[in-house]
Amino acid sequence: MVSRLLLALLGAVLGAAASESAFGLVAGGLLGWLLAETRRQAGELKQLNAQLKQLASRNSQPAPVAQSQPAPARPAEPVSAPSAAELDWTLPDEVLQGTLPQAEQQPAPAPANAWTAQPATAAAAATPDWSARLLQAVSRFFTEGNPAVKIGLLLLFFGVAFLLRYASEHISVSLTLRLLGIAAGGAALLGLGLWFVPRKRLYGLLLQGGGLGILYMSTFAALRLYQLIPAGAAFALLAVLAVLSAFLALRQDARMLASFGLAGGFLAPVLASTGEGSHIQLFSYYALLNIGLAVIAWQKNWRELNLLGFTFTFVIGVLWGVNQYHPGQFNSVEPFLLLFFALYVAIGVRFSLRQQGQHPAIDSSILFGTPLLFIGLQQPLVEHWEYGLALSSAAAGALYAVLWWRLRSQAPRLLNDALAGIALALGSLAIPLALPGDWTAVCWALEGALVMHFALRMQRHWGVLIALALQLGAASSLLFDTPQHTADWYDPRFWSGLILALCALGCAESLRRTALRWRLLEAPLLGWAALFWYLTWLWQLQRLTSDLQLAWSMAGVLALSALGWAWLEIRLRWRTLAWARFALPAGLALCLLLNAVHGEPLQGWGWLAWALALGSSGLLLRIGREADNGLALRHAGSLWLALALLAVQVDYWVGDWTAELNWNLAAQLLLASLLVYRLPRLQLSAQIEVAYHEWTPLLLTGLGSLLWLAMLLPAPGAAPLNWYLLLNPLDLPQLLALSAFWLWARERWSGIADKAAAIGAFLLLNAIALRSLAIELQLPWDAADLFTSNKVQTVLAILWTLAGLVCMALSRRHASRSLWIGGALLLGLTVLKLFLVDLGSSGTLERIVSFISVGLLLLVIGYIAPLPPARAGAEAESG
Numbered sequence: 001m002v003s004r005l006l007l008a009l010l011g012a013v014l015g016a017a018a019s020e021s022a023f024g025l026v027a028g029g030l031l032g033w034l035l036a037e038t039r040r041q042a043g044e045l046k047q048l049n050a051q052l053k054q055l056a057s058r059n060s061q062p063a064p065v066a067q068s069q070p071a072p073a074r075p076a077e078p079v080s081a082p083s084a085a086e087l088d089w090t091l092p093d094e095v096l097q098g099t100l101p102q103a104e105q106q107p108a109p110a111p112a113n114a115w116t117a118q119p120a121t122a123a124a125a126a127t128p129d130w131s132a133r134l135l136q137a138v139s140r141f142f143t144e145g146n147p148a149v150k151i152g153l154l155l156l157f158f159g160v161a162f163l164l165r166y167a168s169e170h171i172s173v174s175l176t177l178r179l180l181g182i183a184a185g186g187a188a189l190l191g192l193g194l195w196f197v198p199r200k201r202l203y204g205l206l207l208q209g210g211g212l213g214i215l216y217m218s219t220f221a222a223l224r225l226y227q228l229i230p231a232g233a234a235f236a237l238l239a240v241l242a243v244l245s246a247f248l249a250l251r252q253d254a255r256m257l258a259s260f261g262l263a264g265g266f267l268a269p270v271l272a273s274t275g276e277g278s279h280i281q282l283f284s285y286y287a288l289l290n291i292g293l294a295v296i297a298w299q300k301n302w303r304e305l306n307l308l309g310f311t312f313t314f315v316i317g318v319l320w321g322v323n324q325y326h327p328g329q330f331n332s333v334e335p336f337l338l339l340f341f342a343l344y345v346a347i348g349v350r351f352s353l354r355q356q357g358q359h360p361a362i363d364s365s366i367l368f369g370t371p372l373l374f375i376g377l378q379q380p381l382v383e384h385w386e387y388g389l390a391l392s393s394a395a396a397g398a399l400y401a402v403l404w405w406r407l408r409s410q411a412p413r414l415l416n417d418a419l420a421g422i423a424l425a426l427g428s429l430a431i432p433l434a435l436p437g438d439w440t441a442v443c444w445a446l447e448g449a450l451v452m453h454f455a456l457r458m459q460r461h462w463g464v465l466i467a468l469a470l471q472l473g474a475a476s477s478l479l480f481d482t483p484q485h486t487a488d489w490y491d492p493r494f495w496s497g498l499i500l501a502l503c504a505l506g507c508a509e510s511l512r513r514t515a516l517r518w519r520l521l522e523a524p525l526l527g528w529a530a531l532f533w534y535l536t537w538l539w540q541l542q543r544l545t546s547d548l549q550l551a552w553s554m555a556g557v558l559a560l561s562a563l564g565w566a567w568l569e570i571r572l573r574w575r576t577l578a579w580a581r582f583a584l585p586a587g588l589a590l591c592l593l594l595n596a597v598h599g600e601p602l603q604g605w606g607w608l609a610w611a612l613a614l615g616s617s618g619l620l621l622r623i624g625r626e627a628d629n630g631l632a633l634r635h636a637g638s639l640w641l642a643l644a645l646l647a648v649q650v651d652y653w654v655g656d657w658t659a660e661l662n663w664n665l666a667a668q669l670l671l672a673s674l675l676v677y678r679l680p681r682l683q684l685s686a687q688i689e690v691a692y693h694e695w696t697p698l699l700l701t702g703l704g705s706l707l708w709l710a711m712l713l714p715a716p717g718a719a720p721l722n723w724y725l726l727l728n729p730l731d732l733p734q735l736l737a738l739s740a741f742w743l744w745a746r747e748r749w750s751g752i753a754d755k756a757a758a759i760g761a762f763l764l765l766n767a768i769a770l771r772s773l774a775i776e777l778q779l780p781w782d783a784a785d786l787f788t789s790n791k792v793q794t795v796l797a798i799l800w801t802l803a804g805l806v807c808m809a810l811s812r813r814h815a816s817r818s819l820w821i822g823g824a825l826l827l828g829l830t831v832l833k834l835f836l837v838d839l840g841s842s843g844t845l846e847r848i849v850s851f852i853s854v855g856l857l858l859l860v861i862g863y864i865a866p867l868p869p870a871r872a873g874a875e876a877e878s879g
Helices: 001-018 022-059 117-125 130-143 146-168 175-196 201-224 231-252 255-271 279-299 303-324 327-354 363-381 386-409 414-433 437-457 461-480 492-512 519-545 547-572 573-600 605-620 631-658 662-681 689-710 730-745 749-778 783-788 790-814 815-837 847-863 870-878
Strands: none
Touching: 001 547, 001 815, 022 519, 022 573, 117 386, 130 847, 146 327, 175 201, 201 231, 201 255, 231 279, 255 279, 255 303, 255 327, 279 327, 303 363, 327 386, 363 414, 386 605, 386 815, 414 437, 461 492, 461 870, 492 519, 492 783, 519 547, 547 573, 547 605, 547 689, 573 605, 573 631, 573 847, 605 631, 631 662, 662 689, 662 730, 689 730, 730 749, 749 783, 749 790, 790 815
16 A cells, blocks of 8 residues: 555656646556556466465375275376466466366365456456556566665656756856756765665666766756856766766666666756757757767667667657757758767667577667658758758668668678668659659669569568559559650650560569469569550550551551560560460451551551561461460461451452442452352361361351341442343352352251251342342332332242242252252242232232243142152151
8 A cells, every 4th residue: 555655646746747737746646556556466466376376286296095995007197386487377277266177186175266366367368458568667667676766766856857947047056066066966876876786786776877867967957058167068078978877887787777877868958958058069969878879789789778869869859850940050950860860770780780699680660760760850951952852862772772781691681671671762762852753653663673573582572562562653653743745756654654564574574483472463463564565655656646557556566566575485485475476466456447447458558567467466376386275266366367457458449449339248248258168178287277167267157148148238230330130249249158158058067058048049039139120120229119019029929939949849859858848838938929919919910920920830840849758858868
């Protein structure tokens, strides 16, 4: 209870002194009570732990065996008492509950509080959060070791600070004597501490820390508050005190002494400050303290001491800069900032080097915080210079790069990675500060490619992430921070985009050779590179050329690029680049589509572009002939591209000769039928013949059939040839195409091909008849006019009957029952037409001719072509 009241009273005093209000008094008292309660609970947990040890010791003794019981076959081994380390908050639940495992249970009385120990132990075993750890650390400082001396020194330190402030406001005696008395008290306290160290080490070290703090504060007060001594003499004394603190701490291996002395030195100007004075004196004083800290850090790994100096130096520096700095103070402030930066770089590196033989570690707070704070503090100092911050960042990055190079063989890997990462980050930051968006993009992309290469070689995963981030940053800088220039070839976006694509390709190539899981990013990076490459060319050419020239230019770019990808594929044995060979025909097809919309493909320089495109496509077919299973598909793609180009060019040629649509349709249909007839007769290797004998004829037959059906509809005549029947550009091409398609299809699907050809022949026969009648009778090409014409209906009836007669005659010759049935259906359709259509005009000569002609023909059919027997027809069809 006394300790809790004491800590609560101390907290109230400190809170009141800090805030000079009732709130500070209450808050400080509550904090002190909380620390005391934490200490009490820790003591109870220790006592409970001791009781659990005693319980485990009693339970571990073997129980006596009665004389009447037979001895066991194997004597049980006595269970040894567990050690204190094993019982320290890691005991099994059975022990915490006052029991043993079932195999070793012995009757033993459980302590009264054994069951209540479980929740407290579970809470103690859990990992405390940062607030709990902070409270524990503060509690240990004030409750362990010699808390009375620590609290007394703290109160004495604050009292001296308040005395100095009071003396500056109420001078009644000689100020010099007062300060000398305070300094003499501090020196006496220091000497007393030195005397106590051999006898009572902790007590003596605490006295030494307090004495050094008082000497620091009195010296600074004599200089800053009262100007009793010159600046040179004051800082000489401060330097002596810094050196003395470092010497005593090192000689006695006392980090507590160093902490007390350093904290006192840093707090002296804060506690004795009146808001006036020279910043040069303040930073000179802090420079001396940090030099002393660096000397200690060179010998000892006292991390808390390093953090103490780091925090005081930069926090006070930031506060002073926000409130008092102006550009005219640059020459007096910049040297101090550079000095502090260099000191803490050295301290951070030295800490890691001294850890090399133990557990490799880095002081991340200082190592990474130093460059971050340096750049943040440097920015307001150099903002009036155009490239001030860029040069500062580059110089800092160069310093870290030099450190990495010099220490690469002796520093632990963790420190090497940290130095390399900081150098890379600072160098990357300098680029956008000094260069425009396009140069920033180029530098970041090149940097990312290099980082990717070395990160994969050294198996640094963080380097891969940095490389990817640099590539993404380069793309963002190019797209959003690069101005567009005039329409000429020297455009920063164009050249920068090409370099970005090549750098992404380099990253993908580096990933290709690694066995790490990062290799999964190879294909996405290749896609990224190809996207930037082609879109950059498209963007540039679209600005500089017309639509027709754009199609030719992009065809050339695609062809040459595909050759480049293929060269890399062969040179580097990079199988993933085979996508270029497959994708080239598709890309060229898009160019051809654009070309067909805007003009003739082979006019002007178009012949050169398409010759280059087709030549490249054919040359790429020679790559991967043995191992490439998709060779037939690539042949098909190249062939279809060439045929599409030929079709577009033929269309333009015919269009230049005549404006008649019939000639264009005829030319395309003749071309398709010629290819369907000729391609299957080419002698090719088995590996690619499917592309020429099956896929391409099938495609041409499908497209040609649609074109063939479309050619049934155009009006008759095509200047300068208006002849009847087959001698016109519609009838003859349709007949040849129907024959070619039927010959190719019947070798693969005979039944379907015959039926389709018969239907096509019937449709073509009607189309020829209608076109001939329209020309002969000078009828308009209109369905209603043709339907109401008696002569047209008569000719169609006779034509259908003759067609049925031919089918039935052929059925007798080939013994085909299905052919006879087809002819009979056609005759039935004719008879139906006579009664439904022709009978309406039975009084006309044409209708009379229709009925008589059809009747006579039916008589002839019945005589020469009776229905074949079912068995014979079946056998003929099966044979």
